[in-house]
Amino acid sequence: MINLLFFGRLGDLAKDAPTCIASLEPDTTPLGIRQMMKADHPELSKALSEPQVLVSVNKMIVKWDEPLFEGDELAFLPPVTGG
Amino acid sequence: MPLNDDDFMRYSRHLLMDDIGEVGQQRLSDARVLIVGLGGLGCPVALYLAAAGVGQIGLCDPDHVDITNLQRQVLYRTDDCGRLKVDCAKQALEALNPGIVVSVFPREIGSEILADRYDLVVDCTDNLEARQIMNRACYSQEIPFVSAAAVVWEGQLVAFDFGHFRSLCFDCIIDHNSAEPMMNCANSGVVGPVLGIMGSMQATTVIRLLLGYFEQHGEMTRYDGKRGQWLSIHCNRNLDCPTCGSASD
Numbered sequence: 001m002i003n004l005l006f007f008g009r010l011g012d013l014a015k016d017a018p019t020c021i022a023s024l025e026p027d028t029t030p031l032g033i034r035q036m037m038k039a040d041h042p043e044l045s046k047a048l049s050e051p052q053v054l055v056s057v058n059k060m061i062v063k064w065d066e067p068l069f070e071g072d073e074l075a076f077l078p079p080v081t082g083g
Numbered sequence: 084m085p086l087n088d089d090d091f092m093r094y095s096r097h098l099l100m101d102d103i104g105e106v107g108q109q110r111l112s113d114a115r116v117l118i119v120g121l122g123g124l125g126c127p128v129a130l131y132l133a134a135a136g137v138g139q140i141g142l143c144d145p146d147h148v149d150i151t152n153l154q155r156q157v158l159y160r161t162d163d164c165g166r167l168k169v170d171c172a173k174q175a176l177e178a179l180n181p182g183i184v185v186s187v188f189p190r191e192i193g194s195e196i197l198a199d200r201y202d203l204v205v206d207c208t209d210n211l212e213a214r215q216i217m218n219r220a221c222y223s224q225e226i227p228f229v230s231a232a233a234v235v236w237e238g239q240l241v242a243f244d245f246g247h248f249r250s251l252c253f254d255c256i257i258d259h260n261s262a263e264p265m266m267n268c269a270n271s272g273v274v275g276p277v278l279g280i281m282g283s284m285q286a287t288t289v290i291r292l293l294l295g296y297f298e299q300h301g302e303m304t305r306y307d308g309k310r311g312q313w314l315s316i317h318c319n320r321n322l323d324c325p326t327c328g329s330a331s332d
């Protein structure tokens with residue numbers, strides 16, 4: 001199982017989205033999880049595809065093609081650029 | 084300049100602290116800090132650093148005060164509308180602390196401003212291009228870079244101590260070819276005190292860096308004010324980074 005965290009305003013779009021993935025297919029990546037969301041959570045999937053969205057695994061920023069492993073905590077962070 | 088009798092009264096709450104004291108206050112007084120962007124982040128950063136006695140403060144922003152700024156940009160008054168932000172800010176900061184020197188640059192940040200030997204640069208801007216210019220200048224000059232941002236209920240802080248760490252920089256985290264995201268403060272709004280929190284964290288980080296208490300090079304802190312949640316995450320160097328990719332450590 002891996003846990004999913006949609007930080008900040010992504011949480012507003014992820015109200016009905018799963019908070020974990022119970023059985024992890026081999027070679028699943030954050031990009032794969034984003035694509036999984038496309039059919040049932042189109043708005044969330046669109047927000048995850050914006051420029052400058054960051055992904056972290058176990059509190060470390062990773063690339064979208066980083067392989068995920070059992071027990072990982074995957075977090076999606078929306079872009080914050082205003083000032 | 085050495086501390087005078089007035090300074091001993093003004094900074095008494097710093098001087099009481101063992102880990103600031105006279106030596107620390109003198110370090111703040113000797114410091115030259117450039118604040119880029121005088122919007123919702125730059126206002127609290129400038130106020131706290133001026134109050135703390137940072138001796139020389141540079142202010143860079145091309146904009147004029149607009150009535151839509153007043154909901155969050157706490158340095159300005161209604162009568163300031165139409166005036167240059169840097170002029171209003173200089174006046175307010177010198178009234179707060181006449182013992183400091185404030186210089187103003189009423190234009191976009193550029194390499195000629197950054198070349199003027201600052202000890203530290205604070206990013207309070209709202210766009211990637213300015214952040215990249217500051218990141219690269221700070222990296223090449225080996226000085227700290229303290230960056231923050233905010234939109235709607237959310238804030239981000241990340242700081243780099245380039246004097247001590249030569250790998251991992253802003254360009255490692257946000258790809259230098261990235262487009263700007265769709266949401267910004269002008270089209271989506273922002274909660275004023277969220278900027279106050281992030282700006283206060285920037286000012287605290289500046290003081291820590293100047294006093295030598297900073298050990299979180301490249302660590303990112305996120306705040307979600309709507310849910311009251313914080314998140315700290317580590318960032319990795321990018322070996323393909325155009326700025327620091329060839330560094331050896």
Ligand SMILES: [Zn+2]
Pocket residue numbers: 250251252253254255256321324325326327328
């Ligand atoms: Zn870098």
